[in-house]
Amino acid sequence: GAVVSQHPSRVICKSGTSVKIECRSLDFQATTMFWYRQFPKQSLMLMATSNEGSKATYEQGVEKDKFLINHASLTLSTLTVTSAHPEDSSFYICSARTGLYSNQPQHFGDGTRLSIL
Amino acid sequence: ELKVEQNPLFLSMQEGKNYTIYCNYSTTSDRLYWYRQDPGKSLESLFVLLSNGAVKQEGRLMASLDTKARLSTLHITAAVHDLSATYFCAVGGETSGSRLTFGEGTQLTVNP
Numbered sequence: 001g002a003v004v005s006q007h008p009s010r011v012i013c014k015s016g017t018s019v020k021i022e023c024r025s026l027d028f029q030a031t032t033m034f035w036y037r038q039f040p041k042q043s044l045m046l047m048a049t050s051n052e053g054s055k056a057t058y059e060q061g062v063e064k065d066k067f068l069i070n071h072a073s074l075t076l077s078t079l080t081v082t083s084a085h086p087e088d089s090s091f092y093i094c095s096a097r098t099g100l101y102s103n104q105p106q107h108f109g110d111g112t113r114l115s116i117l
Numbered sequence: 118e119l120k121v122e123q124n125p126l127f128l129s130m131q132e133g134k135n136y137t138i139y140c141n142y143s144t145t146s147d148r149l150y151w152y153r154q155d156p157g158k159s160l161e162s163l164f165v166l167l168s169n170g171a172v173k174q175e176g177r178l179m180a181s182l183d184t185k186a187r188l189s190t191l192h193i194t195a196a197v198h199d200l201s202a203t204y205f206c207a208v209g210g211e212t213s214g215s216r217l218t219f220g221e222g223t224q225l226t227v228n229p
Contacts, residue, residue: 006159034216043205043219044160093159105150106217111159 003027004096006109014117015086021079021112023094029074030096034106035067038091050077084116119144121208123220131228133195138223140189140206149189150207150217151180160205163191196227 003026011019023033031052036044048058048069056069066088068080077096081088091113095106120143130136140149148167152160164173166182166189173180177200179192189206203224209217 041224043221044207044217046216046218049216105162105165107162108152108160113157 002098002105002107004030004094004107004109006094006112008112009110010113010115012115012117013084016083017116019081019084019114021081021092021094021114023077023079023096023109025075025096025107028096028098030077030098031074032097033071033077034095034097035069035077035079036093036095038093038111040091044093047079081114084114086116089114089116119146119208119218121206121218121220123204123206123223125223126221127224127226129226129228130193130196132197135195136193138191138193138204138206138225140191140220142187142189142206142208142218145184145187146208148209149182150209151178151189151191152205152207154203154205154222156203163204193225196225198227198229201225201227 005024005026007022033050035047037047038044046059047062048056050056050069050071052071052074058064066082071077091111093111094109097106122141124139150165151163153163154160164180166180169184171182177194182189203222205222206220207217
């Protein structure tokens with residue numbers, strides 16, 4: 001149980017393109033999803049917390065107009081990297097929490113490797 | 118601001134040996150997680166530690182938590198090549214608004 005599916009797994013596109021990444025909870029409802037970014041050989045950095053039906057909460061230093069997050073249903077959150085540039089190239093990982101309470105564990109998707117040429 | 122530090126960052130060891138990875142965190146938290154990440158892959162959950170003195174074991178890995186010292190350890194017993202991966206600790210819970218703060222990661226290489 002508690003499977004999180006992320007799509008696509010790999011994207012290569014030209015600079016200036018907008019890229020959408022989907023994060024789905026397959027067998028549970030997720031009121032809260034999280035988006036992380038990981039640069040090579042580095043740790044995961046939380047970008048934003050996505051709550052179903054409300055605006056995402058962004059971490060300090062993350063541009064909300066650059067990284068658009070939509071959490072329109074209890075099983076789907078999307079991250080759109082708008083007008084992507086080479087410095088946006090990274091490994092993006094989503095996670096979903098199984099319940100309403102913050103003490104419940106997060107389950108991670110398989111990640112999306114984004115390469116901007 | 119919560120800070121999570123892991124030590125060592127890189128670890129190369131021979132099969133059959135034992136070693137411990139340390140995770141220190143700077144402020145009170147009510148849960149600590151250990152994850153494994155293989156190259157190019159996402160995170161695999163290993164342990165969740167919820168209280169002071171908690172100890173969990175799975176195969177050759179054992180994790181413990183000392184909330185007073187704000188320290189968690191991941192002990193590797195008789196390492197095998199298949200344990201080669203990057204290991205992250207992460208701290209979260211009620212006091213951090215459910216957000217997870219990750220350590221830098223420990224890249225473990227087990228040599229035959």
